[in-house]
Amino acid sequence: MSLQSHSNAGPYVLHHRNWWNYYERGRLYLKENDFEKAALDFAAALGRTPGARTAYAQERWKARTYGMHMIEGYFPHRELGICFFHLNRTDDALDLLKTSMDMEPSARARFYLNRIREQQAIANAPPPQIKVTSPIGWTAERTLLLEGVATGSNAVAGLIVNDQPEFIELASRQVNFRRDIALQEGLNSIQITARDLSGKQTSANLEVIADWTPPQISLQRKKGSPTVICRDNLALGQIRLNGQEIAPSTNVWSLAISSGEPLQLSATDRSGNRVEWSLSAEETSYLTQNRPAAPPKLDIADSGKTITLYNPEYALDIRAEDDTALRSVELNGRPLLSADTPLFRTLCRIPLVPGTNRLALAAVDNEDNRVTRQVSVIYRPPEYLDSIYRLAATLPPLSGEIPDFEFGRHTESLLLSELTEEPVRFYLLAAKQESNLLMKEQLLSDSDLADPRARLEQNLKLDTDLRLVTRVLNDGRGHTLYTAVFDADSSEPLFVEDVYLENTDWLPQQVAGLIMKIEQRFPLIQARVAKDAQRLIIDAGEKDGAYKGMRFLVIRSDGGFEQGKVLQAGNRPAELVISKVESQTAFAILFGRHPDLAVRAGDYVFAR
Incomplete structure (x- = not known):
């Protein structure tokens, strides 16, 4: 100056x-x-x-x-x-x-x-309106994708969903919103509030009932006359008996079994969870007979096995029966029975954590006879979702016209927190002062005793893709925070995003908005590879958010996409780079020279 x-x-x-x-x-x-x-x-x-x-x-x-x-x-x-x-x-x-x-x-x-x-707001204009386009009511999902639009003659300036404000910089007569809402089993209340520029506001209260527990089928036997009972923890929706649909009026439904008649039964709750049960004519005759006591029977799919899944939920199909009555059926110590029954049938939807999940079942009858079964489920999140495969970025220290030490410290802390919140969009690397330590780690990981994955991780750490340079400008009564995103190889600026605040109480919300704007520039896209002569084409284009220069992992799988392995080119993942974008497709080239590496038609790709 x-x-x-x-x-x-x-x-x-x-x-x-x-x-x-x-x-x-x-x-x-x-x-x-x-x-x-x-x-x-x-x-x-x-x-x-x-x-x-x-x-x-x-x-x-x-x-x-x-x-x-x-x-x-x-x-x-x-x-x-x-x-x-x-x-x-x-x-x-x-x-x-x-x-x-x-x-x-x-x-x-x-x-x-x-x-x-x-x-310029119109004083007598009506308050804003909220329209939710997502189906609301019963759901069997653990999250709800809440979508809708808020409209107002005076422009919508604020929108809050369950006490969490949407980031709106420029008020508009129409504001679309889209939010993943984590649900708890049972009743979930969701409140949406829209505020216009004149200060008028409207609220909408939604109720979503999440039910992840399928119905149970059990048997009650009195004086040799067995009765099948269907019950649900919240509400039965439909019973289908031998091809006939029945609408139950309560969450418990029962039917006396006739000896020698086959039975095809399914019970579905209001959320769509379903369990089925069938008995042959011989089995219904058998159930009506008086028999001496014997240990219970307990059947589960994959009993005694260790299986591997790539999705975070396992459906455990359980069938237990006893000649007298089952007193308890437990899953990892948690009781499943609501009353004694000679027959029990249910399906448990079990959320998995990464690694090994051991599921132990025990059934005990009235004579204290006990049987157990076990299955181990290894949950492996898809490899391509590992954070080491995201674009690697460095975050240099905050600089510019920082008003005071506390402002700078708080801003840096918020930036780091937003960038490392799961699921991460960038693989955040060490700052310059830590690079020597990383070099030492790389030397250690180059030994023959090192895990190749550890070596890959160190190489990725030192191979930066982006630099996120954030600076502060004192503008009049407020402060501008802006982040310039640079390509690390060329040092060319890719774009700038910024936020502005005139009250430091706004800092957490504005920093969250700044990182959100940056992450939206790098959409996560899944596609497949096709070949046109010698050219590589992927079936995602401009409409999907693809852009020239966008980088993709190559994933090869003999089964589904989630089971695929990231294709390696030497000591780093193979990458395709978009060279030309059309509306629904894009042309790509293989990054680097790899004579032994061939990308095939049918391979999957996933944005880095």
């Missing part, structure tokens, strides 16, 4: 009359709330009033002044518009802010566009 002061001059005396000198002095006047003087300087930088020897009328995050010198955050239209806003020249302010947004969108311009629209 060429604002120079000496013993005979104040800090606002210009010793050079270039456009950037006027712009920097305008920033000082604006910070002091001297809007008239600031407006004159910003107008001079733009060439709208005389003063500057040359003018520069473009908005830039970095603008070259002379030689290799740059000015940071050059937004003269925006800053002049903000001055006019405070001087009650609303129409002029609106035009300038729109011009700024057309040239280079910024969060500060959006903030003041909202301020203007607040003033």
Whole structure:
């Protein structure tokens, strides 16, 4: 900045009359709330009033002044518009802010566009409306994808779902929302509140009932007349008996069994969980006979086996019976029976954790006879979801016009927290001061005793894809946080995202919004490879969010996508890079030279 002061001059005396000198002095006047003087300087930088020897009328995050010198955050239209806003020249302010947004969108311009629209809000306009497009009611899922739209004549400026605000920078007459809501079994209340620029708000209260427990089928026998009983923990939806549909009126339904008649039975609850049971004519005759006591029978699929799954839920099919009555059936110590029964049938949907999940079942009858069964389920999350395969990024220390130590410390902590929150979008690497330690780790991992996976991880750690450089600008009454994302190989800037705040209480929400905006630039896309002559094509294009330069892992599988293995090219994963994007497809090239590596038609790809 060429604002120079000496013993005979104040800090606002210009010793050079270039456009950037006027712009920097305008920033000082604006910070002091001297809007008239600031407006004159910003107008001079733009060439709208005389003063500057040359003018520069473009908005830039970095603008070259002379030689290799740059000015940071050059937004003269925006800053002049903000001055006019405070001087009650609303129409002029609106035009300038729109011009700024057309040239280079910024969060500060959006903030003041909202301020203007607040003033222009229609006093007698109706409050905003909320429309939920997701099916609401009963569900067997553990999460709900909540989708909908909020609309308002005065533009929707705020939207809160279950006390969690949506990130809305620029108020709009229509705001679409999409949120994954974690559910608990039973009744879930979801509250959505929309607020417009005039302060009017509307709330919608939704109720979702999550049921992950299928119905149970048991048998009750009194004086040789057995009765089959279907019950559900919440609500039965449909009984199907020998091809006939029955709508039960309660969550318990029963039917007396006739000896010698076959039985085909299925019970479905309101959420769609279903269990089936069939008895042949011989089995119904057998159940009506009086027999001497014998140990219970307990059957489960995969009994005594260790199986591997790639999805996080296992359906455990259970059937237990006894000649007298089962007193208890337990899964890992948790009771499943609600009453004594000679026959029990159910399906348990069991959430899995990564690694080995041991499922132990025990059935005990009234004579204390006990039988046990066990199955071990290894849950392996798909390899391509491992964080080491995400784009590797470094986060240099926060820099710029940091107002105080606490602001800087809090901001860095929030940035780190948002970037490392699961599921992570970037593989966050060590800062520069930690690189020596990483090099030592790499030397250790190069020994013959090291796990090859550990070596791969160290190589990836040192092979950075992106640099996320975040800086602070003091803009008038507030602060701009902006992150410039650089390609690590070329050092070329890819894009800039920013947020603006005039109250430090907004910092957590704004930092979360900043990282969300960056992550949205890198969508996770799954596709398959096709070949056209010698060219590689994937079946995802611009409509799916693919863009030129996007990088994909190559995944080979003899079965489903989740079971696939990431194809390796030497000591690093094989990558396809998009060279040309069309609407529904994209052309790709293999990154690097790998003569022994061949990508096949039918291989899967997943965005890094």
